[in-house]
Amino acid sequence: MEKMRNYFRQSLARQFVALVTSFLFIFVIGSASLFSYQSSLTTSFERKKEQIETKMKYAQEIERAFNQAFSDARGYLAFNRKEFKLSIFREQENVQTALDALELTATTKDDKQFILKARQFANYYFVQLVPQAIEAFENGNMKKVLSLSENGGTASIEQFQFQMKTYKNKLTEQLDLEFKQLRDNQTTAQTAFILFIATILAILITIARMMMKKIGRPLNELAILAEKIAKDEQVVYDVREATNREDEIGKLAVAFKKMLMSIQEKEESLMAHNEELMAQQDELEFQQAELEQALETMQAREQQLKRRNDFINGLSNSLDKQEVLNSIVIHMARVMEADRGMIVLMNDEKTHATFGLSEYGVEQFLTYIYNGLHQRLFEQKKPFMLKREVAASEKGYHEETMFVHDVFLPVLSNENDVQAILVFSRFGGPFSDEDIQEYVGLTKQISISLQKIALYEQSEQARETVQHILNTVQEGIHFVDKNGNSKIVNKQMVALLQRQSIAELEGASYEQWARGLVEQSDAGKTLCDYLQSIIFNGDEEREPFVYHLPQKRKVIQVYAKPLYRNGERQGTVFVHRDITKEFEVDQMKSEFVSTVSHELRTPLSSVLGFTELMLTKELKPERQKKYLTTIYQEAKRLTALINDFLDVQRMESGKQTYDKKYENIVSIIEDVIETQKVNTTIHQFHVQKETNNTTVLGDRDKLAQVFTNLISNAIKYSPEGGNITVRIYERGNRLCVDVQDEGLGIPEEAIPNLFTKFYRVDNSDRRRIGGTGLGLAIVKEIVKAHEGEVSVTSELKKGSTFTVSLPLVVMANTRDDERETDEKQAHAHVIIVEDDENLAALLEAELKDSGFRVKLVKEGKEAIELIQKEKPDAVVLDIMLEEHNASGWDVLKALKQNEELAHIPIIISSALEEREKGMALGANSYFVKPYQPSQLSKTILQMLLNKERQGEIFVPLNEEAN
Amino acid sequence: MAKILLAEDEEVLRMLVVDTLEDEGHDIDEACDGEEAIEMIKQNDYDLILLDYMMPIYTGLEVIQQVRNMPDKKHVKIMMLSAKSQQADQQRVLDAGADYFMAKPYSPLELVQRIEEILHGEDA
Structure with missing residues (x-):
């Protein structure tokens, strides 16, 4: 029970639900009972009404039956008709039946009384009166019949009829009574209903009031308080009634109280804090004043700084x-x-x-x-x-x-x-x-x-100097940092990387700068790998790498050196060296060795082979002769080959000496043709001389070799024979010689290689044509040594023309003038300073032969004196003089220092190879012993002629002269 | 007696080899350059072909390559005669399809002996 109460006390909702539930309960019960009462009233009224009406029906039936019987009896008695008599009895039965039915429904005393009286009357009427009357009537006893009716018969009937009427009235009254009762009851029920409604209303009002009291008031109080708090008024909340409650309001009130208390506490602490702050503020205001003062000072300073800053930024x-x-x-x-x-x-x-x-x-x-x-x-x-x-x-x-x-x-x-x-x-x-x-x-x-x-200018100058130095280096130099960016390049490197300017490569990334190089190189990928492994992996041990630039026909060797600063790698210096020359020389060397070996082995094979046959076999004499001839020819060929080979070697290495004199080229050519004619019967030789200036300065034997090679080639390569024409003519300042044949001709593609050693035109027509493959190479070398050129034009199957062009020596004077020249030479005075008597004599003889006036002197001092005295036209000076008081150098210096003698041409004749020194000291020519004495006289002559330009006779026409 | 082709551009060497082998009773054809050699190989069946290395038009090496590409000449015996006698040259020739190699200058008697061996080897 206590629990139950607690259960409700703790929750308003529960209380409310309980109230409403009970209210509904009462309302339903009340309504139901009122309703059932009302309906029972009606039902009971209906039943009674029905009962009364049934009774009325039966009563009327009884009345009707009796009345019928009465009229029948009177009819019968009046008209004597049997059917009336029958009808009387039928009505007796009807009365009986109705009475029985009425008896069944009889409820009241009146009913029973009436039934009893009705029965008595029926009994009387039908059993006594009627039969007696009938009997009497049948018996014709009318008196009796009348007596009967007068003795009571009529009276009893009338009495009964009255009773009947009374009963019926009673029934009607009863019905009215019932109805009246019903109305009374209904009125009662309505009153009860109004009362019920009133009660319900009363209950409702009570509940409302209770709720109002229990919820509304405390909430209202709380609301007012909250409003007050909001308005910041002082509030005390101490309602024991509310706070003691256990329901929601109670909890709310408690919480509200707690909140209120905590707000009040906080407010107090805030107040305290506020006071503290006020105190602090005072202090701050004081400080601020101080600071403002300081600020003014600072602003002044700041202005200054700002100006300074603006200045610096500006x-x-x-x-x-x-x-x-x-x-x-x-x-x-x-x-x-x-x-x-x-x-x-x-x-x-x-x-x-x-x-x-x-x-x-x-x-x-x-x-x-x-x-x-x-x-x-x-x-x-x-x-x-x-x-x-x-x-x-x-x-x-x-x-x-x-x-x-x-x-x-x-x-x-x-x-x-x-x-x-x-x-x-x-x-x-x-x-x-x-x-x-x-x-x-x-x-x-x-x-x-x-x-x-200033620093920048300095470093810029230093940088420029470095760049200039780098640019003077022949190798391409490239400094790349460790990220692959190009840092420093020189001019050569720029060209190698196919760029226009150094600036273009400044800071270029690896991809940017390497592309140019890799694209044009034949070793793109491997070159890439090489560069990358060094730049990015710091691979320092890589051997130099060689790559080709096919378009530029260059071979480049690149090597790399790392650059360190404070032990840290800064990057790599790449040096790209043009080794085209070395490479070509190398390749040529190995080709040359291979070719020479082949060229030598072929004749050797024949010599050895035939010799072996002759040694091991019994051969007929004619075969022996044939073999021996072959051996002889092959050995000769071998010799020629070796000679040619050595010639070429000597010429190429510059060791070939040329004994140059003024020669008539026509006579050389005629000599050659004379010799070559012997080797052919099917060729006709023609010499066409188109100029009279046919003098050249050259080595007769070597020039003869040139034309021998050219003419023998012309014979060899025109195996069907034909004309071989040599044409001599002037072209500008050149003397040209054409050697023309009507032979096989040279394929165009072969022409560029024609003058290369061992090059032989590869075609089937040439297979039987022997040769060393060196002839034209020798021609080229000799002509080159004569400051000349050799070229070729050719048409296949029509023939070839080789043209040699040499510097023209103009014969300015006629033959008569030449004699004059000789006389002039005779006047020329030459002093020879030479301590070797034999050589001195040889030179003297040569110079005298050439028409010079010659004096010999053995030692330096003497020589200087003599020269001073005689003032010769030229001096031939030995360097290593026997007496050491004055060497040739001393003589040379002394002469050149003397203004009077400085112009005298000096030709040094020495075993020492110090040409540069001699020329530097002022010598005009330098002969290294041993030399051809004829060369000496030629040189002196040329020198004198040059000196006296006005009366020049032989003037070699150089290109510079034009 | 065997039918042999000699391809050699040097007339004297042709004479040497032809004389020597004819003495031994062989039937020798001569070709002066690579082209001629190929023509003759196409037209004839040789027991042995002797090729010079350095020949005009086609080198001996080129001739070998062409011959080995002819369907019916895959097995014809070829001997290369060359002044290029270094190991590498020799190997290149053999790789190209030559069966034998002889360096210049060669002894004619040795050549005869080599050829006898080769031809006998074939008989056996």
Whole structure:
């Protein structure tokens, strides 16, 4: 029970649900009972009404039956008709039946009484009266019949009829009574219903009031309180009734109370805190005042700093000197609020920048830079200020006296030298000491800027020097950092990388710069691998790498060296060396060896083979002869080959000496043809001489070899015979000789290689044509040694023409003049300084033969004296003289130092190979012993002729001469 | 007696070999360059072909390659005669399809002996 109460006390909702449930319960019960009562009333009324109506029906039936019987009896008695008599009895039965039915429904005393009386009357009437009357009537006893009716018969009937009527009235009354009762009951029920509704309303009002009291009031109180709290009023909440409750309101009230208390506590603590803060604020206000004071000081300082900052930021970051100076002047003027000013660097060029100055003024300042007003700066190295009256030119339209303030500021370097001076003028007012101090601070900044530029210029110069040095190196040099970026290249490398300028490669990434190289090289991928392994993997042990540039026909060798700074690899230097020459020489060498070996083995095979046959076999004499002939020819061929080979070697290595003289080329050619004619019967030789200038300066034997080779080739390569024409003609300053055949001709593609050693045109027609493959190479070498050229034109199956062109020697004079020349030669005086008597005699004989006047002298001093005395036209001078008081060098020096003798041509004749030294000392020619004496006389002659240009006779026409 | 082709551009060497082998009773055809050699090989069945290395038009090496590409000449015996006697040259020739190699200058008697061996080897 207690539990139950608690259960409800703890929750308003439960209480509410309980109330409503009970209310509904009562309402339903009440309604139901009222309703059932009402319906039972009606039912009972209906039943009674029905009962009464049934009784009425039966009563009427009885009445009707009796009345019928009465009328029948009277009819029968009146009319004597049997059917009436029967009907009487039938009505008796009807009465009986109705009475029985009525008896069954009889409820009241009246009913029973009536039934009894009815029965008695029926009994009387039907059993006594009627039969007696009938009997009497039948018996004709009318009297009796009348007596009967008068004795009571009629009276009893009337009495019964009355009773009957009474009963029926009673029934009607009963019905009315019932109805009235019903109405009364219904009225009662309605009253009860109104009462019920009233009760329900009363209950509802009670519940509402209770709820109001239990929920509304405390909530309202809380709401008011909350509002008060919100309005920040002092609130005390202590409602025991509410807080003691256990339901939601109770909890709410408790929570509310707690909250209220905690708010109050907090408020107190806040108040305390607030007071503290107020105290602090006071203190802060005091401090602020102090700070404001400090701030003012700082702002002043800040202004200064800002100006300084603006100045520094304003200074151009450029490394261009002029740009920086311009920016200094403009910004300085802005800081100083100056109207004009300038800066001058104390370098050789006096580089300067100005602001608001005329050209003339600037020039004047620079002219007197070392003795103007500012001279003080150089001595004191301190700034100073001048106040002066404004000059008329500066005054504009002002008439009154005005002053201008000039500030002179030195810019000091780290070494305390004046590296620049600044001069600024202000019309607006004087400069304070603080201003000047500030400007001095700025000059330090300027000094840093200037030093930066100086450093940059220095490093730029150093860089340029390095670049120039790199560019003079023949190898391509390339410095690549460890990320593969191109850092330094020289000109050669730029060309190698197929770029236009060094700048293009500055900082280029590996992909960018390597592409040009890799694309044109034949070893793209491997070259790439090589470069990458060194750049990116620091592979330092790689051997130099060789690659070809097929388009440029170059062979390049690249090697790499790492560069270290403080033990850390900075990158790699690649050096690309053009080794085309070495490579070609190498290749040629190995080809040459292989070819020589083949060329030698072929004749050797024949010699050895046939010799072996002859030694081991019994051969017929004719075969023996044939073999021996072959052996002989092959051995000769071998010899020719070896000779040719040695010739070529000698010529190529420059060891071949040429005994050059003035020769008539026609005679050489005619001699050659004479010899070659023997070897053929099917060729006709023709010499066409188209010029008279057929003299050349050359070695007769070697020139003969040239034409021998050319003419023998012409014979060999025209196996069907034909004309071989040699044509001699002038072409410009050249003497040309064509050797033309009508033979096989040379395929076009073979022409470029024709003069290469061992090159032989590869075609079937040439298979039977022997040769060493060296002939034309020899021709080329000899002609080259004669400052000439050899070329070829050819048409297949039509023949070839080889053209040799040599420098033309113009025979200016006729044969008669030649004699004059001889006379002139006879006058020429030559002194020979030579201690070897035999050689001296040989030379003397040769020179005398050539028509010179000759004197011999053995030692140096004597020689100098003699030369001074005789003043010869030329001197032949030995160097290693027997007596050591004066060597040939001393003689040479002495002669060249003497103005009178310096012009005399000197030909050194020495075993020493010191040509350069001799020529440097002033010798005109240098002969290394042993030499052909004829060469000496030729040289002297040429020299004299050159010297006396006016009367020249033989003049070799060089290209320079034209 | 065997039918032999000699391809050699040097007339004297042709004479040497032809004389020597004819003395031994062989039937020798001569070719002066690579082209001629190929023509003759196409038209004849040789027991042995002797090829010079350095010949005009086609070198001995080229001749071998062409011959080995002829369906019916895959097995014809070829001997290369060459002044290029280094190991590498010799190997190249053998790789190209030559069966035998002799270096110049060669002894004619040795050549005869080599040929006898080769031809006898065939008989056996």
